[in-house]
Amino acid sequence: MPLSRRTMLTSMAAMAVIPSWSFAAEPRRILLAYYSYTGNTRSVAEKLQAHVGAQLLEIKMADPYPSDIRKATERSRHELESGELPALLGYPYDVSDYDLILVGGPVWWNTVAAPVMSFLERTDFRGRSVGLFATYALTPSHYESNFAAQAHNASFLPDLMVNEFDLANGQAGDAITSWASHYLLKDRPRAL
Ligand SMILES: Cc1cc2nc3c(=O)[nH]c(=O)nc-3n(C[C@H](O)[C@H](O)[C@H](O)COP(=O)(O)O)c2cc1C
Incomplete structure (x- = not known):
C-alpha cells in the first residue's frame, strides 16, 4: 500500500533528527582483584564493588601467611627483598574479558605487598586499563611507581590511596565514592 505524503514526511523528519549512531550507556566490564591480610583493603574492595558492580x-x-603477624612480616620482607614472590592459587588469571581491572592491596615495606606483586607479574595487562588502590598506615611511599613498573603494558587511571586510620574512623567513604564515580562509572560511546 503506498504511503501517504503525510506519513512519508513524518518518517523523513524523524530520520533527520535521529543520527545513525548515538551514545548509549554500556556497562563497563570491571574486574576487581585484591589482596588483603588484615582486612583493610578488603573493606575498600567491598565498598568499591557496591558502587560499580565489578x-x-x-x-x-x-x-598463605601465618596469622602471627610477626612471622608474616618476616616472610613478606624476605620475599620482597629476594624477589622470590609467593605462588598464588588459580593463576594465571585471564583478564581479557574485562575493560578495566582494579587491583588493590596493602603497602608493605614501602612498596606493593608481595602477593600483589605476584599477581602483577603473572597477568598480561596488554591493552587494558588498570586502576590501582591501596591501603597504608603512614605513607604510600613507592607503591604507585613500583606497581606501574611491574604491571607491563597497562594504561593507568589515577590511583586511590586510603589511609587505614581514615578507613577505621569512617573518613574514607567520600574519597572512595568520588574515585568510583569519577573514574569507574563513565559511560562509553557505542555505535548503534
Ligand atoms: C608486613 C607489613 C608491612 C607494612 N609496611 C608498611 C609501610 O611500609 N608503610 C605503611 O604506610 N604501612 C605499612 N603497613 C601497614 C599496612 O599497609 C596497612 O595496615 C594496610 O591497611 C593493611 O592492609 P590489609 O588490612 O588489607 O592487609 C605494613 C603492614 C604489614 C603487615
Whole structure:
C-alpha cells in the first residue's frame, strides 16, 4: 500500500533528527582483584564493588601467611627483598574479558605487598586499563611507581590511596565514592 505524503514526511523528519549512531550507556566490564591480610583493603574492595558492580577476585596464596603477624612480616620482607614472590592459587588469571581491572592491596615495606606483586607479574595487562588502590598506615611511599613498573603494558587511571586510620574512623567513604564515580562509572560511546 503506498504511503501517504503525510506519513512519508513524518518518517523523513524523524530520520533527520535521529543520527545513525548515538551514545548509549554500556556497562563497563570491571574486574576487581585484591589482596588483603588484615582486612583493610578488603573493606575498600567491598565498598568499591557496591558502587560499580565489578566481578570480585580475591588474590589467594598457595601457601598463605601465618596469622602471627610477626612471622608474616618476616616472610613478606624476605620475599620482597629476594624477589622470590609467593605462588598464588588459580593463576594465571585471564583478564581479557574485562575493560578495566582494579587491583588493590596493602603497602608493605614501602612498596606493593608481595602477593600483589605476584599477581602483577603473572597477568598480561596488554591493552587494558588498570586502576590501582591501596591501603597504608603512614605513607604510600613507592607503591604507585613500583606497581606501574611491574604491571607491563597497562594504561593507568589515577590511583586511590586510603589511609587505614581514615578507613577505621569512617573518613574514607567520600574519597572512595568520588574515585568510583569519577573514574569507574563513565559511560562509553557505542555505535548503534
Ligand atoms: C608486613 C607489613 C608491612 C607494612 N609496611 C608498611 C609501610 O611500609 N608503610 C605503611 O604506610 N604501612 C605499612 N603497613 C601497614 C599496612 O599497609 C596497612 O595496615 C594496610 O591497611 C593493611 O592492609 P590489609 O588490612 O588489607 O592487609 C605494613 C603492614 C604489614 C603487615
